[in-house]
Amino acid sequence: MEINPESTIYFRNQIKRESEKGVYPISVNCVGKNISLKIFPEVFPPQKEFLLGEFVKNFPDLANAEVADIGTGSGIEAISAALFRARHIDAIDINPEALKCSKENAQINKVDAKITFILSDLFTKIESSKKYDLILANLPFIDFDGGKDLIDLALYDNNHIIHKNFLAQAKKHLTDNGRILLPHANLQSGKRENSNADFDGLEKMIIDAGYELQIIAKKPFRTDYKWRLYELRIK
Numbered sequence: 001m002e003i004n005p006e007s008t009i010y011f012r013n014q015i016k017r018e019s020e021k022g023v024y025p026i027s028v029n030c031v032g033k034n035i036s037l038k039i040f041p042e043v044f045p046p047q048k049e050f051l052l053g054e055f056v057k058n059f060p061d062l063a064n065a066e067v068a069d070i071g072t073g074s075g076i077e078a079i080s081a082a083l084f085r086a087r088h089i090d091a092i093d094i095n096p097e098a099l100k101c102s103k104e105n106a107q108i109n110k111v112d113a114k115i116t117f118i119l120s121d122l123f124t125k126i127e128s129s130k131k132y133d134l135i136l137a138n139l140p141f142i143d144f145d146g147g148k149d150l151i152d153l154a155l156y157d158n159n160h161i162i163h164k165n166f167l168a169q170a171k172k173h174l175t176d177n178g179r180i181l182l183p184h185a186n187l188q189s190g191k192r193e194n195s196n197a198d199f200d201g202l203e204k205m206i207i208d209a210g211y212e213l214q215i216i217a218k219k220p221f222r223t224d225y226k227w228r229l230y231e232l233r234i235k
């Protein structure tokens with residue numbers, strides 16, 4: 001799509017400016033847990049109002065759940081799942097800086113023993129027999145041929161290739177009752193006449209890939225946009 005949203009360009013430039021200063025600390029309150037993190041250069045900083053912690057915390061039988069956090073970034077979702085006592089988490093990212101960052105953050109929060117850190121393009125380095133009860137996937141979602149810096153891996157999904165590959169691969173890695181939590185925001189269609197076009201496109205992709213979906217949360221996103229959290233199960 002030929003729209004690179006202004007808000008995304010602004011956000012990307014902000015991350016690049018922060019990156020020039022080096023590693024910086026932040027603190028995130030996630031459903032009553034204070035999580036201290038270091039954000040490494042070229043790593044996506046967690047968006048505090050859109051975290052998945054409350055949904056992970058309420059996941060049935062979390063203590064016995066095997067979790068994957070695809071696109072772990074700073075590790076925020078993997079770390080909160082560990083703090084809420086998930087059995088084990090695979091934290092996966094294609095950006096080597098994100099892996100270093102998330103590993104250090106897990107050590108800071110004393111949950112590194114529960115998390116395995118894997119440098120991988122989606123599930124390609126994961127054994128084909130490995131199954132997850134819960135897959136978290138805050139993937140890049142701007143359909144635009146963005147820049148080539150590491151941080152662009154966190155923002156741009158040109159032609160939705162990452163989402164299409166994710167949906168095809170994740171099916172093979174879900175347990176029978178397994179679920180995927182997949183957030184999305186309508187940053188490209190939000191200001192257009194059909195403001196829900198981004199969501200409609202994603203929902204079609206999900207259904208065509210053989211899943212059933214439910215919208216389990218909705219929030220406004222900045223002034224003109226909306227954020228949704230989808231829960232997917234295999235049909």
Ligand SMILES: C[S@@+](CC[C@H](N)C(=O)[O-])C[C@H]1O[C@@H](n2cnc3c(N)ncnc32)[C@H](O)[C@@H]1O
Pocket residue numbers: 044045046047070071072073074075076077092093094095098120121122138139140153154155162
């Ligand atoms: C929007 S950020 C989310 C980071 C973190 N989960 C969070 O919620 O703050 C997306 C992450 O997905 C990673 N990513 C992009 N393409 C990927 C791929 N093909 N395989 C694995 N990770 C990928 C990026 O490097 C980035 O860390």
